[in-house]
Amino acid sequence: xxxxxxxxxxxxxxxxxxxxxxxxxxxxxxxxxxxxxxxxxxxxxxxxxxxxxxxxxxxxxxxxxxxxxxxxxxxxxxxxxxxxxxxxxxxxxxxxxxxxxxxxxxxxxxxxxxx
Amino acid sequence: xxxxxxxxxxxxxxxxxxxxxxxxxxxxxxxxxxxxxxxxxxxxxxxxxxxxxxxxxxxxxxxxxxxxxxxxxxxxxxxxxxxxxxxxxxxxxxxxxxxxxxxxxxxxxxxxxxxx
Numbered sequence: 001x002x003x004x005x006x007x008x009x010x011x012x013x014x015x016x017x018x019x020x021x022x023x024x025x026x027x028x029x030x031x032x033x034x035x036x037x038x039x040x041x042x043x044x045x046x047x048x049x050x051x052x053x054x055x056x057x058x059x060x061x062x063x064x065x066x067x068x069x070x071x072x073x074x075x076x077x078x079x080x081x082x083x084x085x086x087x088x089x090x091x092x093x094x095x096x097x098x099x100x101x102x103x104x105x106x107x108x109x110x111x112x113x114x115x
Numbered sequence: 116x117x118x119x120x121x122x123x124x125x126x127x128x129x130x131x132x133x134x135x136x137x138x139x140x141x142x143x144x145x146x147x148x149x150x151x152x153x154x155x156x157x158x159x160x161x162x163x164x165x166x167x168x169x170x171x172x173x174x175x176x177x178x179x180x181x182x183x184x185x186x187x188x189x190x191x192x193x194x195x196x197x198x199x200x201x202x203x204x205x206x207x208x209x210x211x212x213x214x215x216x217x218x219x220x221x222x223x224x225x226x227x228x229x230x231x
Contacts, residue, residue: 037222039156045205045222089156102148102171103220105158 002027004094004106012112013082021077021109023092029053034068034075035093035103045091051075079111087113118142119223121206127229128196136191136226138206146170147189148207148220149181158205164189196230203227 003026013019025034036048049059051068059066063080079086092106119140128134140147148163148171163171164183178194193200206223 033219035219043203043227044224047219047221050219091158102160102163102173104160108156108158110156 002094002096002104004092004104006090006092006106006109008109009107010110010112012114014114015084016081018078018080019082019111019113021079021090021092021111023075023077023106025073025075025092025094027073027094027096029096031096033095035091035095036066036075036077037091037093037105038088039091039108040085040088048077082113084113084115087111119206119208119221121204121223121226123226124224125227125229127231129231130196130198132196133192133194134196134228135193136204136206136228138189138191138223140187140206140208140221140223142208142210142221144208144210144221145186146209146211147183147186148209149189149191150205150207150222152203152205152225154202162189162191193228196228198230201228201230 005024007022032053034051038046038048049066056068056070065078067076089108089110091108093103095103122137126134146163146165149161150158151161152158161173161175162181166186167183180192181189183189203225205225207220209220
């Protein structure tokens with residue numbers, strides 16, 4: 001069965017610190033997609049990244065980086081030099097290609113960046 | 116602007132009423148979805164339509180009925196509203212590329228429904 005676990009419910013760090021948000025997933029499929037979404041206090045869902053199961057290369061986009069490790073079924077997200085504007089709820093999600101393309105979301109990690 | 120839009124943004128209503136939430140996307144996508152986000156921020160899919168055809172129908176009460184008049188619109192009608200229906204409802208759309216699903220979903224801004 002599909003499952004996404006974000007064990008960290010809430011994290012607080014001081015501005016400029018680095019922070020890593022953990023995501024562990026479960027799937028029986030060999031082809032699947034992993035996502036991260038950001039939900040700021042304003043409430044909209046902002047797409048951050050999509051990674052397919054055949055691409056284990058880590059990705060960096062500015063202060064954001066993602067570490068995909070199939071061996072541990074993890075897709076962790078790191079924010080470097082955090083800023084107050086990074087404060088949001090972050091969702092990790094999974095979609096299996098062989099099924100319909102519904103996305104299963106983790107329960108989210110609420111990140112507080114303190115000034 | 117190209118986007119997924121939802122109306123209304125806020126909806127406050129009494130228990131027992133019937134209400135609709137509208138969703139439109141002008142991205143030319145083939146598939147549209149409805150998600151519910153509860154008070155604990157948990158996001159769960161409710162329905163998806165591909166070219167007006169129902170694809171996903173999760174365990175949702177019959178009081179919820181999606182309607183897709185065309186592939187750019189997916190409306191959500193809710194009958195006999197209950198307190199537990201209070202949530203934020205997100206619409207999303209997703210393109211097909213070369214006939215294959217991309218699994219990338221673009222979300223609308225959400226509709227906050229409050230049932231009193």
